[in-house]
Amino acid sequence: MKNRRLRIRPVIMVLITAIYIAWPGLQAAASQLPYETYYKDGFGQLVKTQAAYIPAGIIGSNVRIAGTSGAADAGKEAKLPFNQPKDIFVDEKDHIYIADTGNNRIVHLDAQGQYIREIKVEESPLKKPSGLYVDKSGEIYVADTGNNRVVRLDPEGKLLKAFGRPESSYLPAGFKYDPVNLIVDKRGFIYVTTLGAYQGLVQLDPEGEFISFFGPNRVAFSLFDAFKRFVYTREMYQRELKKLPGAIANATIDKNGFIYTVTKEIQTDQVKKLNIAGLDQLKGKGEFAALQPEKSYGEFFHFTQQGISPQLNDITVDSAGNITVIDSVWNIVSQYDLNGNLLFFWGGDVITATSKTGIVKTPAAIASNSRGELLILDSVNNFIQVLRLSEFGSLVHEANQLTQEGRYEQSEPLWSEVHRLNAHYTPALIGLAKAAYKKENYERAEQLFYEAGVVNGYSESFWQNRLKWFQSNFGTLMNIALALGIVYLLRNAFSAKLRLKRKGAAKPRPRHPLLEQLNHVFYVMRHPVDGFYAIRYENKAGILSSLVLFALAAASYGYMQAGTSFIFHPAVHVGVDLLPVTVQFVGIWLSFVVANYLISSLLRGEGRFRDVLYGSSYALFPIILIGIPVTMLSNVLTLNELSIYNFLKLLIVLWAALLLIWMVQGIHNYTFIEAVFIILLTLLALAIIVVLIFILISLSIELVNFINSLYQEVVIR
Template identity: 40%
Template sequence: MGEIREKWQKYIATFILITLFLSFSTTVKAESPFDTFSVNGFGQTIFTQPAFEPHGVLADDIYIEDENGESVYSPLNQPKDFFVANNDEIYIADTGNNRIVHLDENGELVRILLVPDSPLSKPSGLFVTEKNEIYVADTGNRRVLHLDKDGGIIKEYLRPVSKYIDESFVYEPTNMIVDSRGFVYVVSRGTFQGIIQFNPEGEFYGFYGTNITEVTLMDRIRNTFYTKEQLSRQVRLLPNPITNISIDNTGYIHTVSNDGAEQIKKLNIRGENQWKDFQYEENINLKFLSRTTSQEEPATGSSTNLTDISVDGNGIVTVADKASSIIAQFDKNGEIIFFWGAPVLSGSRQKGVPISPVAVETNSRKQILVLDDSLNLIQVLKPTEFGETVQTAFILTEQGEYDKSEKYWKEVARQNALFTPAYTGLARSAFYKEEYEEARELYKRAGDENGYSDSFWQIRLNWFQNKFPYFANGFVLFGTIFLIWIQVQKIRLKKNKNALTTKKRRETINKPQPTLFDQLKHAFYILRHPIDGFDDIRFRNMGGYLSSLIILVLVIFIAFSRIFLTSFTFQPVQEGTINVTSILTISIAIWISWVICHYLIGAIKQGQARFKDIFVGSAYALFPIFVLGLPLAFLSNIMTISEVSIYSTISGFMTLWCVVLFFWMIMTLQNYSVGETVVSILLSLFSMIILWVLIFIIIGLTSETIDFIMTLYRELTM
C-alpha cells in the first residue's frame, strides 16, 4: 500500500508541475482594444479579425539635460506632425515646445533640434529627404526651413511673390513634401488656391491640386435669378483648403481635406486627380462604426476631420480621421482594405487607441505609427498574422505576381469568408491562368461586376472562335438558300400576278361580345395603336377584370424573372439578399393606390373613365414589361459591360414605353387634353403620398390604441 501511495503522489506532483509550467510559459494574447471593419464588394460593412494590434508607445519618456547637466523629463507638447525617414528614424514636430525631436528606430532619443541661429516657432510639419536633409513648416515664423542633416540652415521658403497673389494672401505653412526633382509643395493654412509650389531655387512656381468649388442647389438658384448687385453682397464661393499632403515612391502626391467632394486625392505631376470617383464617407460607414463601438455619433457637418495621409513603399494609403478617431487603409486604387476605431473612455488611456490622431506614418516593418496630440505620444501598431497575410496578398497582386498571391488569398478566405477582396485576388489569379469560368464565379462572389464581365467576354470570345467554322458554313448555306428562295418567288409572282387581289378589313356593327382570348390579344393591339386600343377598352369592352388580373400576374412573373435571370454584370446584387415578398407587397400596394387615387382625381376633374376603365387600362399599360422583360434578361447573359449602352437603351425604352402608354391611357379614357393629363398625373401622385401618410398615421394610432387598451386591461385584472 505504501508503494502505491508513493507512486500516486509522484504522479500528482508531476501533473502539478506540468500544469504550472504550462501556465507560466504560455502567453495569453489580450483581446484587441478596437474593432476592425472592412467593406465587401456589395458595399456592406463587415467585421474582420484585427489587422493591427498594439505594439507599444514612443516619445512618452523624453529626458534632456538642463543647464546644470541633470536629466529632466521633457514631454511632447501638442505635437502636430512627425516623419519616418528611410532608415526608420523618427522626426517629431513638437509644436508646443518649438523644437524638433529626433528618435532612432526604437524610439530612443537621438537629439533635440532647436535651430539656435533662427529659433523655431510652432513647427507644424516635417519632411526628411533620402540624404536626411530636413524640411520644417515653421508656422509661427511663416516660412519653410530647409536644414542639412546636422540642423544647419540651407534655405528659407518665404511668402511667395507673384502678380497672381494679392496682398491679402496669408502664408502660414503647416506641412510640405519634396519630390525627386527638388520641387517643394507647401500646404498653407486657409489657402483655397491649392498647394503652393516652389522650384528647387526657391522661386514660386504656381498653385497645384486646387479643390473644386462646392456649389449647392441654392447657390445655382442665386446665380440664375440674382442681379449682379445682389450677388456682390453674397459670400464668395471658394474651394476648401487642403489640410495635409504626402508623396509616394512613384511621385504621386496624395492630399486630404475636409471637402465634400474631394476629401482624398491622388494627383499626378500635372495635378490631375486619379481618384475622381473616390468618396471617403462612402467607404467608411461612420454611423455603423459609432453604433458598434458605442461612440457618440459625430455632429452634423463635422463627421470627419482628415488630419493626415501616409503612403508606404508598397502604395498602401493610411489615413487618420481625428473627428471619429478612425485609422483607415486603402490600396493604391482607392479600394478600402481595413478601418478601425474604438470607444474613447473619458479619463482613460488605452494602449494602441489614439484619442486625437493628428498624424500617421508607416515604417519599413509595416508598422503604423499614430501621433496623438492629446496624449502627447506615438502609438505603435504592428500587423497581426491576418493583417500581414492580407498586405502580402495585396502587394503581390498589385505587382502582377498572381500565382504567388494565390496561396495568401486562399489563407485569407479561409480565415474570413466574408472578406471579398480575397475572392477578387483569387479571381485575378484564375483569370491570369485563363481559367475564365472559375474567375467569373469568384468575381461574382466578390461583387465585382467589371471582373465578371471581363471573364464572360473571354468565355464568349473562346466559344465564338471554336464555333466560327460552323457559323461561316451556316452563313454560306443560308445565303445560298435565300438567293434560291428569291428566284423562286420571282417566278411565282410572274405566274400569278393577275390572280392577286387586295382586300380591306371592315368592322361589322353587330360584332359579337369579345372573349377572354380577344381581350388578352387586345394588349398586343394597344402596343401598336395605343389611342385606338384604349378607346376600345372604354367603348367596345375589349378589356375586363379577369384579363387585367392575368396581365398583372404575367407582368409580375416577368419582373421577378428578370431579377433572377439578369446577368450579374448588369445586376450586381448579392445572392439571398433580395426580399421577394417585400418587393411584391410594395409593388402591388403602389399599383392599387394609383388606381384608387387616379379614379378619385378623375371624378373630381370631370374625367369620363369608370373605375373599371382605370383598373384595366393601368394593367394593360404595363404590358411592355411582359414583351421586353424576359428577352432583355436573357440578352444580358450574352452581353458584357462594354455593351451596357445597348442594355440601358433597351431597358430605358421599355420604361419609357410604359410611361407613354400610361399617359395615352389617361388622356384617352378620361377625354383630357395634354395639359389636363399632366395635371391629373401630378395630382394623382400627390394624392398617393397623402394616402400613404394617412395609412401610416392610422396604423400608428391603432397600434398605440391597442397597446393602451391592453395595458389598461392588465392593470384592471391584476
C-alpha cells in the same frame, strides 16, 4: 510493460496540469488587443479578420535627455514632455521628427525612439510649428504656423531661408496664409497645406515663388442647385452663400512622386492620388468601381456611426504604395492598397480616463517607416503609438504586392494561405480569381469573382467561357438554325392551303370576354390612342383583365430586379428582397392613378376613375413584353454589350411613358400637348402625396412613441 505505463502516467498528468494552468494565459494573449480589425466589401458587408497590426510599443512617454552642459543640471537626465504635438515625419534612416507645437520646437529621435536633439532655430524662433518635412539631403522644412511662414533648415537645424506669404497677382486679396503642413518633391518644389484653403495646396518653387494652386477639390453640385440656377435671378444668386469645396487637411508624397491628399468636409473621394498634372489616379479604379462610381474613404464599424462622417486628418504611404489614413472623429485607422482597395480598418472604444497600448485618443498624425511599422501621434497623451505588422498582415501585404505587380501565379499560394486563415476575406478571393484567370482556368475565375462580388472580373471570365462554349457548339447551333429555317419555309408553304380549307368551315365560336379584353392589349400596342379611346367608350377592358395585366407587370418588375445578371445588377449578389420592391411598385402605381384622376377631373378630363385604372394597367404592358426577355438576355451578355442592355431598358421606360401620355390623351380626350402637361401635373401631385404619406408615417411613429413613454411613466410610478 506495466512499469512503463506507470512511468508515463505521471508525465501525462504533469503535461495536462501545465496546459490547464497555461490555458488562461494563452487565451489572454490571443484576446489582449484593445481593438478589432475588419474588412468591408463593395456591398458594405463587414467581415471580421485577424489583426493586421499589433501594438509594438510607445515612443515619447518616457524619453529622457541629458542636461545641457554647463548648466546646473549638467550630466543629469530629464524627461522630454511633448505639448500638443501636431505632426510626425520619418526619414530614410527611420529617424523620427516631431513637430512639438506647444513647446515651439522640432524634436529629433533615432529609429528606436531615443532622443537625439531638439531644434528651435535660435536665430529666428519657431512659433507653434504644425508640420514638417525632411528631404533626402537632410534639410528640414517646417510649417511655422504661428509666424505664417515656411522655414528651410540645413541638416544641423540652422536657418537657410524663410518663405512668407508669396507675392503674386494670382493669389486672392483675401487669401489667408496659415501653413499647417507641407511636402517637397524631387525638384525642390514645396506644396503647402494652408488652414482652410479650399483652393488646394499652395505650390511654391524652390525660391518660394508662387506657382499655382495644386489639386483642389470640386464643389458638389446637386439637383437642387440646378433648380436654383434655373429659377433664381442674378440678384437672388448674389445673395446666396457661396458653396466652397472642401479644404485639404493634409498631404504626403511617395517615392514615385505621387502626391496624396485627404479632405475632411466632403463625403466622397476624401483621398486623392495626384500626378504631376494634379489628376486623381484613384478615380474610377478599384475592384468595386462598378458598385461605387464615387468611392468614400474612411471606414466605420456600426450603422449608428453613419450620422457623423469620418474626418480624415492625415495620411501616409508605405514603400509598397499602401495608403493608411486616420480618422479624428471615430479614431479608426483605415488602410488601402495603391489602387484604393480596402485592406483593413481597425479601432477601439476610447475611454477618457484610461490609456491602452495601441489605442489613440486623438490621432493627430501618422507616418510609416522602412520596417512597415505605423507610427501614430496622439496629441492628447503626447506620445507615439507604434504598430507593427502581424503575420496575417504581412502575408496579405506580400500577396497583394505580387498581385498589383501582375505576378498572379506567384501570389496564388500566399492568397491560398490567407483564404485558409479567413475564408471570408474578399481580397484573397480576388487574388485567387486573378491567378485562375491568368492560368486560363476561366470557370474557376468566374466562380471566384462572383463570390468576391467583382463585376469587371466576372464579366471578363464569363466572356471567355461564353466564347469557349460558342466555339464548341457552333456546328450544333448552325444545324438548329437551318432546321428552324426549313420549318419556317414549310409553314409558309402550307399556310395558304390551310387558309383555303378554313374558308368553307363553320365560323369559330366567340372567345371568353376575359380573353377578348386581354387580347385588346396588343391592339393598344399598335394603335395606342384608339385603343385607350376604346377602353373608355367601347368597354374593351375590365377590372379582371386590368388586374391580371397589373399582376403580370408587377411580377415582371420583380423578376427584373431578382433575375437580372450580376453583371448588370450587382445587388443580386447579396440577394434582393422582393417585398419592399413590390410594395413600392404597387404604391407608386396606385398613387399615379389617384393623382391622374384628381388632376384630370379638375381640368375637364372625361375619363372615369375606372378608366384611368384600366388604362394605367394596359400601359404597363412593355414591362411584360420587353422586361422578361431583356432580363433573360442579360444572363448571356457581358459588360461589352452594356450599351445594348441599357438601350433595351431605356426602350421599356420610353414606351411605357409614351403609353401613359397616350392613355391620358385617349381616355380624357386631350390633345398630345395637353396630355403631356397633365402628366407633369400628375407627377407633381404624386410627389406631394409621397411627402404627405411620409409626414403621416413620421407623425404616427412620434405619437406611438409618446403614448408608449406616457404608459412607461405611469407604470414606473
